[in-house]
Amino acid sequence: MIEERAPAKINLTLHVTGQRPDGYHLLDSLVVFAALGDMVRVEEAETLSLAVTGLMAAGVPDGEDNLVLQAARFLDPVRGARIVLEKHLPSAAGIGGGSSDAAATLRALSALWGVPLPRNCLSLGADVPMCLAPGAQRVSGIGEGALPLSGLPSLPAVLVNPGLSVPTPDVFAALKEKNHPPMPARLPALGDFGALTRFLDTTRNDLTAPASAQAPEIGTVLEALEDARIARMSGSGATCFGLYPDAAAARAAATRIGEAHPDWWVADTTLNPAP
Numbered sequence: 001m002i003e004e005r006a007p008a009k010i011n012l013t014l015h016v017t018g019q020r021p022d023g024y025h026l027l028d029s030l031v032v033f034a035a036l037g038d039m040v041r042v043e044e045a046e047t048l049s050l051a052v053t054g055l056m057a058a059g060v061p062d063g064e065d066n067l068v069l070q071a072a073r074f075l076d077p078v079r080g081a082r083i084v085l086e087k088h089l090p091s092a093a094g095i096g097g098g099s100s101d102a103a104a105t106l107r108a109l110s111a112l113w114g115v116p117l118p119r120n121c122l123s124l125g126a127d128v129p130m131c132l133a134p135g136a137q138r139v140s141g142i143g144e145g146a147l148p149l150s151g152l153p154s155l156p157a158v159l160v161n162p163g164l165s166v167p168t169p170d171v172f173a174a175l176k177e178k179n180h181p182p183m184p185a186r187l188p189a190l191g192d193f194g195a196l197t198r199f200l201d202t203t204r205n206d207l208t209a210p211a212s213a214q215a216p217e218i219g220t221v222l223e224a225l226e227d228a229r230i231a232r233m234s235g236s237g238a239t240c241f242g243l244y245p246d247a248a249a250a251r252a253a254a255t256r257i258g259e260a261h262p263d264w265w266v267a268d269t270t271l272n273p274a275p
């Protein structure tokens with residue numbers, strides 16, 4: 001049996017800088033991964049099968065719609081494996097749940113079957129390439145251009161989702177201005193919490209307005225995170241993250257928010273954890 005973690009993807013920044021003729025949007029995004037995530041386990045079997053377990057399994061498709069099965073077929077259209085996906089992340093939440101599961105499946109089955117990882121897996125989803133090697137990176141293009149970044153600190157964080165699914169296509173479709181400025185071509189040194197958060201002050205998530213127009217609760221989530229040094233939406237929402245100077249502050253904030261909003265999904269974690 002081989003297991004691979006499928007960590008939550010967090011867009012610390014998400015600048016939408018243009019739109020391609022085919023409708024896909026050009027991005028400039030600083031991406032990190034959380035200690036928290038789903039888990040994918042694979043073992044040898046004659047036929048391909050998927051079971052979805054875990055606290056967040058409800059509503060996740062367990063048939064061909066699941067990106068895990070699509071990733072398996074993408075790697076080898078005929079080979080079998082028994083796959084168990086343990087869901088801990090909310091779906092359609094802007095934290096790459098399905099994409100990170102797909103990438104973890106590619107890694108696990110590549111090891112099980114002894115086949116190389118695909119060079120190009122963009123057709124599985126714009127977020128899948130960045131999840132293949134889940135480390136800090138600057139992402140460009142529509143998601144395929146990943147430049148690994150070293151030296152970023154670990155970031156104590158709280159993730160909050162108000163229990164809402166926000167479909168990514170709807171959010172991009174509602175984005176009015178498509179040509180926002182990118183991040184600076186050369187990023188400053190981002191080696192500690194102070195430097196990184198000062199840089200984040202100068203950046204944005206351009207999908208916040210169109211996502212909030214569809215899910216006004218996002219504004220309430222950002223208010224609940226107002227004691228964080230940085231509070232921002234990830235991806236196309238509705239999950240927001242708060243960055244805190246230490247793990248105790250993150251834990252206290254998660255407890256406070258969880259008590260005030262028992263129906264929300266609230267988790268304290270570390271972004272960009274040390275390997």
Ligand SMILES: C[C@](O)(CO)[C@H](O)COP(=O)(O)OP(=O)(O)OC[C@H]1O[C@@H](n2ccc(N)nc2=O)[C@H](O)[C@@H]1O
Nearest residue numbers: 023024025099125126127128142143168169172235236
């Ligand atoms: C918002 C992000 O999460 C940022 O990391 C990603 O860009 C979205 O990645 P994803 O969920 O894997 O997206 P996909 O499943 O490939 O695309 C869903 C839909 O979102 C829109 N889409 C997605 C990515 C992109 N760069 N431009 C787009 O316009 C398209 O309408 C597309 O049909």
Ligand SMILES: Nc1ncnc2c1ncn2[C@@H]1O[C@H](COP(=O)(O)OP(=O)(O)OP(=O)(O)O)[C@@H](O)[C@H]1O
Nearest residue numbers: 066067091092093094095096097098099101127235
């Ligand atoms: N393994 C999976 N886990 C969760 N959802 C999945 C999975 N496979 C397919 N889906 C479908 O994909 C939809 C989007 O879920 P996903 O968690 O990938 O979105 P997301 O977190 O917004 O992704 P992104 O950040 O890449 O935009 C779900 O509504 C669900 O129907």
